[in-house]
Amino acid sequence: QKEVEQNSGPLSVPEGAIASLNCTYSDRGSQSFFWYRQYSGKSPELIMFIYSNGDKEDGRFTAQLNKASQYVSLLIRDSQPSDSATYLCAVKGSSASKIIFGSGTRLSIRP
Amino acid sequence: NAGVMQNPRHLVRRRGQEARLRCSPMKGHSHVYWYRQLPEEGLKFMVYLQKENIIDESGMPKERFSAEFPKEGPSILRIQQVVRGDSAAYFCASSPDAGNSQETQYFGPGTRLLVL
Numbered sequence: 001q002k003e004v005e006q007n008s009g010p011l012s013v014p015e016g017a018i019a020s021l022n023c024t025y026s027d028r029g030s031q032s033f034f035w036y037r038q039y040s041g042k043s044p045e046l047i048m049f050i051y052s053n054g055d056k057e058d059g060r061f062t063a064q065l066n067k068a069s070q071y072v073s074l075l076i077r078d079s080q081p082s083d084s085a086t087y088l089c090a091v092k093g094s095s096a097s098k099i100i101f102g103s104g105t106r107l108s109i110r111p
Numbered sequence: 112n113a114g115v116m117q118n119p120r121h122l123v124r125r126r127g128q129e130a131r132l133r134c135s136p137m138k139g140h141s142h143v144y145w146y147r148q149l150p151e152e153g154l155k156f157m158v159y160l161q162k163e164n165i166i167d168e169s170g171m172p173k174e175r176f177s178a179e180f181p182k183e184g185p186s187i188l189r190i191q192q193v194v195r196g197d198s199a200a201y202f203c204a205s206s207p208d209a210g211n212s213q214e215t216q217y218f219g220p221g222t223r224l225l226v227l
Contacts, residue, residue, distance in 0.1 A: 044202070
């Protein structure tokens with residue numbers, strides 16, 4: 001089992017709709033969770049981080065964390081073509097100093 | 112406030128040569144992380160360093176790869192006797208010094224290494 005799992009996609013969403021990206025992790029003691037966006041040929045860009053169960057909202061983005069289910073998600077409201085990118089879920093484990101990345105979900109917003 | 116800087120942005124080496132990748136963290140950051148990304152794949156952790164110390168090198172190949180972060184100057188990722196399989200994008204990230212924000216990593220633009 002991978003430490004951080006994401007559906008590779010591509011996930012196709014019509015412009016203006018809500019895009020929902022999901023991630024599961026294996027280390028039950030994980031404490032910190034991150035979402036990064038990566039455009040093709042570019043470096044990852046931090047979108048959000050979340051530490052506590054529940055929702056965290058920032059503009060059009062909402063991160064959701066459920067530690068009991070070992071599940072973290074990212075919702076993008078009012079999707080724009082510029083949101084088309086690969087979204088990387090990242091998790092900091094309970095004992096390790098490193099952050100483990102999922103392989104990413106490719107999101108495509110169709111006009 | 113300059114972000115994380117990496118150079119060179121592109122590096123071409125022939126098999127058997129050495130590759131040196133440099134990373135200067137953001138101002139005020141003393142934690143540096145190196146990742147490798149193969150085409151169409153996710154980021155693979157390689158090594159985590161603080162000034163003059165290697166904290167976690169569990170992702171580093173046992174041979175040919177080394178990393179340092181001296182007291183003065185940038186962090187260096189060194190690959191000796193490169194092989195074609197080393198061709199990838201190498202990203203450096205840095206994080207601040209204290210508190211929960213210490214865990215938030217900010218990425219540099221990456222170095223694209225091509226081994227011929």
